[in-house]
Amino acid sequence: MAYECITAETRGTTGLIRLDRPKAMNALNARLISELNGAVDGFEEDPHVRCIVITGSEKAFAAGADIKEMQGKTFVQAYREDFIAEWERLSRARKPVIAAVAGYALGGGCELAMMCDFIIAAENAKFGQPEITLGIIPGAGGTQRLIRAIGKAKAMDMILTGRVMDAREAERSGLVSRVVPVGELVDTALEAAERIGDLSMPALMMAKEAVNSAHETTLSEGCRLERRLFHSLFATEDQKEGMKAFAEKRTPQFRHR
Numbered sequence: 440m441a442y443e444c445i446t447a448e449t450r451g452t453t454g455l456i457r458l459d460r461p462k463a464m465n466a467l468n469a470r471l472i473s474e475l476n477g478a479v480d481g482f483e484e485d486p487h488v489r490c491i492v493i494t495g496s497e498k499a500f501a502a503g504a505d506i507k508e509m510q511g512k513t514f515v516q517a518y519r520e521d522f523i524a525e526w527e528r529l530s531r532a533r534k535p536v537i538a539a540v541a542g543y544a545l546g547g548g549c550e551l552a553m554m555c556d557f558i559i560a561a562e563n564a565k566f567g568q569p570e571i572t573l574g575i576i577p578g579a580g581g582t583q584r585l586i587r588a589i590g591k592a593k594a595m596d597m598i599l600t601g602r603v604m605d606a607r608e609a610e611r612s613g614l615v616s617r618v619v620p621v622g623e624l625v626d627t628a629l630e631a632a633e634r635i636g637d638l639s640m641p642a643l644m645m646a647k648e649a650v651n652s653a654h655e656t657t658l659s660e661g662c663r664l665e666r667r668l669f670h671s672l673f674a675t676e677d678q679k680e681g682m683k684a685f686a687e688k689r690t691p692q693f694r695h696r
């Protein structure tokens with residue numbers, strides 16, 4: 440598929456997706472989302488790809504949903520099309536996904552980053568949910584994922600005032616896992632992805648499933664699921680190899696990668 444709004448390539452065992460609408464600060468329009476979903480589907484199916492990295496430009500990860508595209512929508516249109524439902528595809532990815540964010544990650548851009556498993560931010564990153572300033576509210580999980588990431592006080596502050604959070608505050612608040620210089624952002628994310636790519640894929644997928652279940656279930660049910668997944672990994676050759684390699688003081692060679 441020829442892409443207009445993104446680029447997608449493999450770097451080693453990593454699928455690298457770059458949001459690429461420079462004239463519109465990578466605003467997320469229907470075409471971009473459809474291309475992004477197609478690229479994620481392709482990388483999920485590709486057995487050589489073990490991790491996905493999503494990034495934008497140095498100026499903008501994405502400045503939100505495309506305001507010009509959606510401004511004329513009526514309620515009936517938005518409701519009948521279930522506008523935005525397909526934007527959630529990324530949150531259902533089973534392979535690990537890292538967001539590498541430089542510049543603006545606003546509105547849908549912040550929501551897209553939060554759909555990834557973790558966010559690495561450049562020093563110039565700016566996160567915000569400014570929808571309220573447009574007379575709307577976040578629509579792709581912002582009210583739900585932001586509160587889980589940074590707690591009610593900060594989430595309410597950002598969502599009700601529309602204020603922007605810089606990279607350092609985002610790191611202090613737990614929204615991003617690390618902050619690096621802009622020029623090192625993509626390489627840092629690719630290094631993390633390659634490291635993940637050396638590990639056992641079934642263990643990675645189960646780790647992701649267990650962590651994500653914490654958002655959906657009670658503590659006791661979540662711990663039960665974790666324990667059952669933990670037990671099931673003893674059925675894999677990779678568990679035997681991982682523990683044998685530790686005892687033999689060598690690097691494990693996982694089979695299921």
Ligand code: CO8
Nearest residue numbers: 462463464466502503504505506507526545546547578579
């Ligand atoms: N939509 C459409 N066009 C945009 C957007 C956007 N979100 N953001 C920037 N652009 C365009 C500008 O209109 C401008 O185009 P043109 O040159 O044709 O006038 C170009 O990008 C460059 O932008 P600016 O000139 O404004 O650049 P600045 O450096 O002065 O400012 C900002 C950068 C601060 C990012 C500013 O552009 C801005 O505030 N953008 C809008 C941010 C915003 O409100 N985002 C929230 C949108 S609503 C939303 O995301 C709802 C989410 C719903 C779910 C989405 C599912 C994933």
